[in-house]
Amino acid sequence: MSLMLIVDDNVEFRTMVSDYFTDLGFTVQIAENGREGLAKAKAIKPNIILLDVMMPDIGGIEVLRNLQTEDDTREIPVLVITGTFFDKNMNELFRQESNCREFMSKTVEMSYLQKKVEALVPVK
Numbered sequence: 001m002s003l004m005l006i007v008d009d010n011v012e013f014r015t016m017v018s019d020y021f022t023d024l025g026f027t028v029q030i031a032e033n034g035r036e037g038l039a040k041a042k043a044i045k046p047n048i049i050l051l052d053v054m055m056p057d058i059g060g061i062e063v064l065r066n067l068q069t070e071d072d073t074r075e076i077p078v079l080v081i082t083g084t085f086f087d088k089n090m091n092e093l094f095r096q097e098s099n100c101r102e103f104m105s106k107t108v109e110m111s112y113l114q115k116k117v118e119a120l121v122p123v124k
Contacts, residue, residue: 001027002121005046007037009055020110034058038066041073047121053082077101077120
C-alpha cells in the first residue's frame with residue numbers, strides 16, 4: 001500500500017483528507033505539527049507528504065528544507081496545501097524547493113487533490 005503523511009495542525013482538514021485517502025486504499029499517518037512531521041517522515045519514509053504552510057512550531061518551508069537535508073527523505077514528493085491566503089510570491093518560494101511538487105489552497109476539490117497525488121504515487 002502507498003503510505004501518505006499529512007502534516008497539518010488543522011484537525012478538521014487532517015481528518016477529512018485522511019478519511020478520503022484511506023477510502024482510496026492509502027495508509028495514512030498524521031502529524032500535528034512540523035516537528036512531529038519531520039520525525040515521522042524520517043521514521044516511516046512515506047511515499048508522499050501533504051504539508052501545511054502555517055504551523056505553530058516549524059513552518060512548511062522549514063519542513064521542506066529539512067526533508068531535503070536527509071538522504072532518506074530528500075526524494076519524497078511533497079504537496080503543499082495552505083489554508084491561508086497566499087500570493088504568487090509565496091507559491092514561487094515553495095516551488096523553488098525541489099521536493100515541492102504542487103502548491104495549492106485547502107479549498108481544492110478532493111478529486112483534484114486525488115489526481116495530483118495519484119500522478120505522483122499510484123495506489124498500490
